[in-house]
Amino acid sequence: MEKEDYTMNYSPLRYPGGKNKLAPFIALLIKKAAIENSIYVEPFAGGSGVALSLLLNSVVDEIVINDYDKAIYSMWRALLTETDRFIALIETVPVNIDEWRNQKRIYDEQSTKYSLELGFAAFYLNRTNRSGILSNAGPIGGFDQTGNYLIDARFNRQELIRRVQKIAEHKSKIHLYNKDIRSFLKSYMPKYQKCAFVYFDPPYFKKGKALYKNFFSPTDHQEIFNLIKDLKCPWIVTYDDVPQIRKIYSSHTCKRYDLIYSLANNGKNSELMFLSDDSLWPSNDELKEAKVVINLRGENDGK
Structure with a gap:
């Protein structure tokens, strides 16, 4: 098999705060989860950069992308x-x-x-x-x-x-949906749950209204967490770093990482990350062995 290449941008779309650079980290999480016939799921797909990177590098067998925005789905x-x-x-x-x-x-x-x-x-x-x-x-x-x-x-x-x-060549391995997040998780996610690894990248809490057509209210963010925590498969969630999200996800270990993007200030923006289970967090040795570079730190590790 060819060497994995996560430096490529596989998506035809540009996205504010696009998480493409998380692909090698998520690939490591999927390997740690040891899922057979793995299916990677993005309920908030957008540009699907991570999904395409994992599929085209043969980290997962299939991908499921869902976006409620009719234009993006189209x-x-x-x-x-x-x-x-x-x-x-x-x-x-x-x-x-x-x-x-x-x-x-x-x-x-x-x-x-x-x-x-x-x-x-x-x-x-x-x-x-x-x-x-x-x-x-x-x-x-x-x-x-x-x-x-x-x-x-x-x-x-x-x-x-x-x-x-390149994407069209793999269309038989791509499952596309245009569902509200609640409907998707309740009615469609059970079909994939046995072999799934899910990445939730919801609309930002703070800037969501300015960036997304389908933004969330504070109540929506809480409701989505209630659905996420009951999933019977491993997952990762990333969010903007705000106190409200820390409170909603307080039952799970919170870590921060830096994401570089050009939307606001052309600089680093610290974001929050949560995993379904603490056993999924990779050690520094595992990150080094997998050649994954990410500035990941806990609450007591400083800024």
């Missing part, structure tokens, strides 16, 4: 089921402000039904908007297209087509 469905048409659009679509306005109109006028057009509009805006944010964000370079980076800065056609083709 993007994944179009990529998997109408691959040739999706690629043709990437090849031919103009990347300019006039086309941006056209794609924004399609996105804003979306119905409750799937369509290739809606899926591609989400893809287009994700690749051309500042920080990849779909709602409440303008195009890279602004409407007057001035500055160091312009609207096509993140629209490398050939690289994006390569990613789409």
